[in-house]
Amino acid sequence: MNSAAPQRSPKTGPYVEHYTGATVALKGAYGLWNLGDDALMLMCYRLLRKVFPPEAITVQCFDAMYLEKHLPGIRTVSATAQVVDADLLVYGGGTQFYSFPLTGTRVSVYRRQRLLRALARPHHVLRYLLDKHAPPQTQIQRVTRHSAAVAVGIGPFMPDSIQEDKARAVLSNLEFISVRDPASLDVCTDWGREDVILGSDICFLPGLLKLTTDERLYAPVRNKAGKNIGIVFRRWPHSQEGAAYVKPLVQAASHLRTLGYHVTWISFCKTEDAQIIGELGEAANSILYWTPEQLDVPQFLAILARFDCFITARYHGAVFSTLLRKPCVCVEVEQKLALASECFGMRPYLWEQPFRTNNCIAAIDAIFTNYSHCVQQIDVAATIQTELAQNMAALFVAFLRRFLTGHRQ
Incomplete structure (x- = not known):
C-alpha cells in the first residue's frame, strides 16, 4: 500500500494533462465491509481518476487491507484521522448527513455534555465559551481548503x-x-x-456491471413455482418502528417457501x-455474504443476477436490483427505501410500516403475476x-477541472 507523499505525475494518461499538483481526499463510510459503500467508493474513485493521478488521491477508510484488492496501490x-492534508475534500456518495431518534444527538444534550466536560477540565472552559456559538466543523474542514460533494x-x-x-x-x-434523490434536493433548497x-x-454510472444483457434480463415469468x-436484510438501530420488520419478514419467507419459492x-x-x-x-444457516476479501463488486453482482426478485431493507439492494432489471419489494425501514421504490419504478410493491406479513407476501405475488410489466x-x-448519473458525473468532472485550473493559477 502506497503511503508516499504525492508527487507530480508525468503526462502518461489522457486526463493527466489537467493535473497541477493538487491533492484530493475522498470521504465516505468506506472499508466497513459494506457492499453498497464500497461500490460507491469504486465509482467515486473512477470519477476522480478522470482528472487526478492515483498518487494525488487519498481515500479515508476504516479497513484498508481488503480495499487494496479492489484498488491496487x-x-x-x-x-478517524484528525488531520488529512489535501487541497480538496470530496464527500463521495451515500447518506453521509442524517440523524434518527435512537442514534442522533439533540443540540441541547450535546451542549450540556460539552459543558460538563469543560467544567471537569477548567482550562477547557474558555474554549467552550468561544466555540459555543461557532458553526460546527470537523478537523478535516479546517485543514482542507476546498470541499465538494457528489451523489450524496x-x-x-x-x-x-x-x-x-x-x-x-x-x-x-x-x-x-x-x-442522489429529490428528498435530499428539498433539504438543500430549504437550507x-x-x-x-x-x-x-x-x-448507476456505466461500468459497475460486467454482465451481458442475457445475464441481466430474464424472460417474463409465467409460473411462480x-x-x-x-x-437483503440489515440491522436497523436508528428507530424501533424500522427495526420491527425482521420477525414479520422471517414469517413471510417461511410462507413463501411453502408456496414453492426458493428464498x-x-x-x-x-x-x-x-x-x-x-x-x-x-435461515441463518444458509446466508449469502458479501466477502470483499474474496470477490470484487462486479463478481458479487453477477451472483445477485441469478435471482429473479428481491426483498430489500437496504437502499443499495434496491439500486442493484434496478441495475440488474430485477423487481424488488422495498422494506420501509426509513424514508429512503420508500423513495427508492418511487424512483426505481417499484412504488406499488413497497412494504410499508407497520410491517404485516400478509402485505409482504401479497407484494411478491403481485410482482410475479405482473413480472413482465415490472421489468419494463x-x-x-x-x-x-443512468441519465441523471451521467449528467451529474459530467458536471462534477467539469468542476474538478475548473478547480485544478484555479489551483494552477
Missing part, C-alpha cells in the same frame, strides 16, 4: 439534532454539490442552497448484520437514473 488514511444523500434529521447543525455547516461551504444538482446514485427470491437471505455487511442473525432462526417499468426507471 490505493493511498489511504484512517477514517442528505437527511432525514430528527428535530434539534447536532447532526443537522453540522450538516448545515458543511453544506454551506461546499463549492459543488450534487444529490437556502439553490445551486444543487439533482443526480442519482453514482452506482421455483422462482428465486433474495432477501435466500443476503447480507451486504457481515460485521453489522451479525447482530441480528440470531433473529433469523434456521424498472428498465424505464434505470434508464432515467
Whole structure:
C-alpha cells in the first residue's frame, strides 16, 4: 500500500494533462465491509481518476487491507484521522448527513455534555465559551481548503439534532454539490442552497456491471413455482418502528417457501448484520455474504443476477436490483427505501410500516403475476437514473477541472 507523499505525475494518461499538483481526499463510510459503500467508493474513485493521478488521491477508510484488492496501490488514511492534508475534500456518495431518534444527538444534550466536560477540565472552559456559538466543523474542514460533494444523500434529521447543525455547516461551504434523490434536493433548497444538482446514485454510472444483457434480463415469468427470491436484510438501530420488520419478514419467507419459492437471505455487511442473525432462526444457516476479501463488486453482482426478485431493507439492494432489471419489494425501514421504490419504478410493491406479513407476501405475488410489466417499468426507471448519473458525473468532472485550473493559477 502506497503511503508516499504525492508527487507530480508525468503526462502518461489522457486526463493527466489537467493535473497541477493538487491533492484530493475522498470521504465516505468506506472499508466497513459494506457492499453498497464500497461500490460507491469504486465509482467515486473512477470519477476522480478522470482528472487526478492515483498518487494525488487519498481515500479515508476504516479497513484498508481488503480495499487494496479492489484498488491496487490505493493511498489511504484512517477514517478517524484528525488531520488529512489535501487541497480538496470530496464527500463521495451515500447518506453521509442524517440523524434518527435512537442514534442522533439533540443540540441541547450535546451542549450540556460539552459543558460538563469543560467544567471537569477548567482550562477547557474558555474554549467552550468561544466555540459555543461557532458553526460546527470537523478537523478535516479546517485543514482542507476546498470541499465538494457528489451523489450524496442528505437527511432525514430528527428535530434539534447536532447532526443537522453540522450538516448545515458543511453544506454551506461546499463549492459543488450534487444529490442522489429529490428528498435530499428539498433539504438543500430549504437550507437556502439553490445551486444543487439533482443526480442519482453514482452506482448507476456505466461500468459497475460486467454482465451481458442475457445475464441481466430474464424472460417474463409465467409460473411462480421455483422462482428465486433474495432477501437483503440489515440491522436497523436508528428507530424501533424500522427495526420491527425482521420477525414479520422471517414469517413471510417461511410462507413463501411453502408456496414453492426458493428464498435466500443476503447480507451486504457481515460485521453489522451479525447482530441480528440470531433473529433469523434456521435461515441463518444458509446466508449469502458479501466477502470483499474474496470477490470484487462486479463478481458479487453477477451472483445477485441469478435471482429473479428481491426483498430489500437496504437502499443499495434496491439500486442493484434496478441495475440488474430485477423487481424488488422495498422494506420501509426509513424514508429512503420508500423513495427508492418511487424512483426505481417499484412504488406499488413497497412494504410499508407497520410491517404485516400478509402485505409482504401479497407484494411478491403481485410482482410475479405482473413480472413482465415490472421489468419494463424498472428498465424505464434505470434508464432515467443512468441519465441523471451521467449528467451529474459530467458536471462534477467539469468542476474538478475548473478547480485544478484555479489551483494552477
